Amino acid sequence: MTLGPKVPPVIAIDGPSASGKGTIAAAVAQRLGFHYLDSGALYRIVGFVGGERRVNLDSDSEITDITLNLKVKFNGDRVFVDAREVSDQIRGEVAGAAASRVAALPGVRRALMSLQHGFRQPPGLVADGRDMGSVVFPDAQLKIYLTATAEERARRRHKQLMEKDSGASMAALLQDIRDRDFRDSNRATAPLLKCTDATEIDTTGMPVADVVAQVLYLYQKQQNPQ
Numbered sequence: 001m002t003l004g005p006k007v008p009p010v011i012a013i014d015g016p017s018a019s020g021k022g023t024i025a026a027a028v029a030q031r032l033g034f035h036y037l038d039s040g041a042l043y044r045i046v047g048f049v050g051g052e053r054r055v056n057l058d059s060d061s062e063i064t065d066i067t068l069n070l071k072v073k074f075n076g077d078r079v080f081v082d083a084r085e086v087s088d089q090i091r092g093e094v095a096g097a098a099a100s101r102v103a104a105l106p107g108v109r110r111a112l113m114s115l116q117h118g119f120r121q122p123p124g125l126v127a128d129g130r131d132m133g134s135v136v137f138p139d140a141q142l143k144i145y146l147t148a149t150a151e152e153r154a155r156r157r158h159k160q161l162m163e164k165d166s167g168a169s170m171a172a173l174l175q176d177i178r179d180r181d182f183r184d185s186n187r188a189t190a191p192l193l194k195c196t197d198a199t200e201i202d203t204t205g206m207p208v209a210d211v212v213a214q215v216l217y218l219y220q221k222q223q224n225p226q
């Protein structure tokens with residue numbers, strides 16, 4: 001598909017849980033002066049609100065209904081739902097597990113589609129998630145698939161949690177990451193997968209700055225082909 005000159009460019013960054021997508025995507029967006037979409041936050045919000053209202057997290061009709069009626073607002077790192085701040089609540093492991101359940105519901109994924117498209121504003125967008133390149137922005141100018149071993153991802157999550165003074169055992173985190181990988185990769189709707197036109201970067205042992213530099217290099221190369 002050829003794009004008109006007016007469609008803002010998108011860099012889609014997909015990958016499994018705790019692969020560093022959020023950190024890398026936010027840094028790339030900042031360097032380019034682009035907008036940033038943390039699509040996982042949307043699924044976390046839906047999972048969190050569904051849990052709070054004690055709705056069955058596997059019920060597509062009930063959770064889709066909640067999704068369609070949510071008023072979500074981002075302000076930098078901060079997230080608001082119906083004018084209430086939920087930034088900390090949605091980052092926890094409980095909301096993460098709930099997100100992974102509601103993310104399997106086709107109605108919820110459809111309901112979040114236009115919300116996500118709305119982030120594509122000039123001068124451009126960096127979007128991170130599981131299906132940014134495959135489903136939401138299939139015409140993205142650059143598609144990146146970030147990976148790291150499950151052990152490395154568990155270590156990163158552990159470090160993040162320790163910084164916030166909330167503990168969790170490495171064994172439990174590793175199991176959670178493996179469970180989430182399995183659910184995200186095996187669901188029927190928009191499973192986590194590497195698109196054939198995505199560039200894979202294995203970030204195991206790589207400093208953040210090197211990954212950011214590599215993504216920026218790939219984007220410049222895409223913009224100015226020799």
Ligand code: C5P
Pocket residue numbers: 017018039040041043044096099100101103128129130131132180184
């Ligand atoms: O990226 P994050 O860990 O915040 O995402 C939480 C959950 O939301 C993931 O485990 C995944 O199930 C779901 N998700 C998704 N599609 C996206 C982003 C997140 O299914 N684009």
